[in-house]
Amino acid sequence: DVKVTQSSRYLVKRTGEKVFLECVQDMDHENMFWYRQDPGLGLRLIYFSYDVKMKEKGDIPEGYSVSREKKERFSLILESASTNQTSMYLCASSRGQLSYEQYFGPGTRLTVT
């Protein structure tokens, strides 16, 4: 089975802190994604990566950056956390250019106080 793991299930940070969210997949997938999930808004794409060191902005990249130094790992970075970044963050991966199924991690619930 594909497994996508995220470094933390729950995280509490203070305004202005730098925050790292880590995601690891074990199925050699080319594509990796970071979403945030908010009630009533569904999932919104923050960034995605289709190869090592490659990244593309999603729909809401402001305030975030990403890093993909190895194929299996995709990190989301909040340079200076703000309260409006309190959310559930979901990582996903998929295979190849025409992959239709994304595999999700369990999510990290981040609270910024």
Added chain:
Amino acid sequence: AQSVAQPEDQVNVAEGNPLTVKCTYSVSGNPYLFWYVQYPNRGLQFLLKYITGDNLVKGSYGFEAEFNKSQTSFHLKKPSALVSDSALYFCAVRESSSASKIIFGSGTRLSIRP
């Protein structure tokens, strides 16, 4: 731009009754449509997809979805609901400009009462 709409925030169904979770889409070109489910405190899981072919698509856990091109709909259905089907359901469509990206709807919370 591609988009999906889930008109119902919540759907309540009695156990054993049929259920329908609605989804409409807007795409340019051929639609590639998906349903995902999120059980409490868990990540999203893939349920089923429509790429081409038969308009009735079967997926996991006894779910199926009916693709209707004229009504631009892709409703999720199950003939007999279980309490364990209670979850958050997301409809999604593939982004035409990037084959790897998909766009999710706002989600519908399905509640099955015993």
